[in-house]
Amino acid sequence: MLLAGEAMDMLDALVAAVAAPSVRAELGGGASLTQWLGAAYTLAMAVGLITGGRLGDVAGRRRMFLAGAAGFTAASLLCAAAGSPETLIAGRGLQGLCGAVMIPQGLGLIREMFSGRELNRALGMYGPVMGLAYVGGPVLAGWLVSADWFGSGWRMVFLVNLPLGLLALLGGWRFLPRSGPAGGTRLDVVGVVLASVAALPVVFPLVQGRELGWPAWVFVALAAGVALFGVFGWYEARRERGGGDPLVLTGLFRKRAFSGGLVTGAVLFAAVAGFSLVLSLFLQSGLGASPLEAGLAVLPWSGGTVVGFVVVQVLDGKGAMERLGRALVQLGVGVMALGSGGFAAVLAGAGAEVTVWRGAPALAVVGLGMGLVMGPFFSTVLAAVEPRETGSAAGTLTAVQQFGSALGVAVLGTVFFSVLGGQVAGAAETVAPRVLAEAGVAGPERPALVAAVRACGRETAESPDPSVPAESCRLSAGRPAGEAGRAATRLGYSGAMRITLWAELALLAVTFAVSFLLPRPPRRR
Incomplete structure (x- = not known):
């Protein structure tokens, strides 16, 4: 039930970009609606997380988990029933606030219920579930929107939270320990x-x-x-x-495992969240994949994460986790960097012929590395946290993850969009003349069509809402010019993705460097 709550949070953090076109088609609204579907949730979650973690210490973790899960489920129903953009955005904000109460309790309750090696295994499941939700969330969202069950369309991405929420509530009520609040603790x-x-x-x-x-x-x-x-x-x-x-509790920051884990986690989640965003944009806007196709294309990432998690569990079963310590985290970051570099090499080799499946092996390597990182991450960071510090530690750690994710989306998104227009325009100069010549377009008509394709690609790439065709695209709507435009778009997006992958590699390099802040494992005599 704790992982069900975590899954609800991660899913709803990622569905906005997938469901936004369908939402706008039904409810109306401009490009700002797409932005605020994600921003309302992220802002509310980030603002409330530190307080939500401490509320578990003050009022009891079980009580706060159940309250947060109930509120999150009700807010999901509000989102699914929304008849206007304003109602939907308000529901998203309410989801974020309730998630900020629910999510930090999970780590605290795990520490209450388990100890020793069982605690490491339980915390080891936490990281991979988060990683799989990051990768698998768009797959599920795309499938739900495309399936259009019972004519619900985009509303199903919120309705799916109802069975998950009921599972978390019933399971929490039945199985979670009935621990009371810390005696004498008051909310600051x-x-x-x-x-x-x-x-x-x-x-x-x-x-x-x-x-x-x-x-x-x-x-x-x-x-x-x-x-x-x-x-x-x-x-x-x-x-x-x-x-x-x-x-x-300021004493937390004097513990090397926790303070080093905050820094490492912030940069790590920046790399993961930023890469997830630009990959989705590349697949859907650049290669023209549907939400479902784009989701299926990242399944190798999910599969690699599962394999990495299994490797971590095998190592833990053999008692190797204590010997490896931060080295396993660093190995995972290195494997993620290898996969990211391989993805860039695939894009460079494929050019305009790139397809949604060309990068599958590289994405599987990225997922493998992420599983190796996420498996030991939470148990390493929370190893020295005392029971009375758990709520404060969980809220602070989760808040830093949110800040890191927002930072990664800002950094990699800015890099991607800042170079996209120029890359598409340059690709039009390279690809459009060849495609038009192969289609038999010659004479004075061809330079005009090349210019139209270049302008259409640049204006669409630089538009805050790429789903709305630019004015110049009307001049290149014919079949030969349209084919040239699609080839230029694929090549331009591929170039922008390659450049962004260098920024991703830089974030992973920083993650590797700051991971030395984590403590070494104790030496055996």
């Missing part, structure tokens, strides 16, 4: 306000900055958010020194 209301106010100006610019063109106020907001987090940290340390109950 001032800390809640400071954390919420600080999170908003950090996450909002990361989520919306690229779509807005990175205006100056975005960087001012980021700086203000960082400063507010400094004030929050000062207040929490002062409150703890005074004998109060802080929202975040």
Whole structure:
């Protein structure tokens, strides 16, 4: 039931991009609706996570998990029944807030229910489930939208949460331990306000900055958010020194496993979330795959993750996890980098002939590395956390994951879109003359069509809403020009994806470097 709650959260964090075209077709709204379907959820989740984790210590983890699961299920029903864009966005925000209450309790409850090697195995399942949800979420969402069960269309991506939510509620009510709140612990209301106010100006610019063109106020907001987090940290340390109950226990940051894990996790999730975004854009907008086809194309990524998880479980069964420690995390990051580099090589070799399945072996290698990383990650980071610190640790760790994911989407999304228009225009200069010549288009008509294809590709690639054809595309709507435009689009998107993969490799290199902050395994005498 804990993993069911985690699956609901990860699925709903990823469905917005897949379901957005169908949502707009039925409810209306512009490109901003697509942005806010994801942003409302991410912002609400990030703002509430630190508080949600601490609420488990204050009011009881079982109680908070059940409350969060009930609220998340009800909010999903609200989203599925939405008759207007405003109602849907409000439902998404409510989902994020309830998820912020539900998700941090999972790690705390696992630590309550298990110990020793069983605890490592339970935490070892947590990471792969998150990884599989990252990769498999778009597959499920694409299938649900395409299947159109009972004529529900996009609404089914939210209705699927109802059985998952009921499973989490019934299972939690029956099996979770009835532990009460920590005696005498009170909620730090001032800390809640400071954390919420600080999170908003950090996450909002990361989520919306690229779509807005990175205006100056975005960087001012980021700086203000960082400063507010400094004030929050000062207040929490002062409150703890005074004998109060802080929202975040500052002693956590003196533990190398936890503080190193926060930094490593932030960069790791930035690499994973950013790559997932640009891969989906490349498959659907660049190669013309349907949501279902794009989801199926990343199944090798999911399969590789499962294999990596099995390898970790085998190593744990042989007692090798304690000897490997952070080395297994570093090995996994290296394998992810190998797969990303292989994907870039495939794109370079395929050119305009690239298909959705060409990169399957490389994606399987990326998934293998991700399984090797995720398997030991949570058990390593939470190894030294004491029971009274669990709620604070879980909320802080999950919040940092959200910040890292938003950062990765901002960084890799910005790289991808900043080069996309030029890559498509340049590809039109290379591909369009050859395709038009093969189609028998000659004379003065051909240069005009090449220029139209180039303009159409650039304007569509640079548009905030690529699903709406640019004005110049009407000039290249004929069959030969249309074929040339599709070839140029494939080649241009392929070039933009290759450049973005260099940024992905840079993030993985940073992940490898900061993973040295994790503690070494204890030496055996």
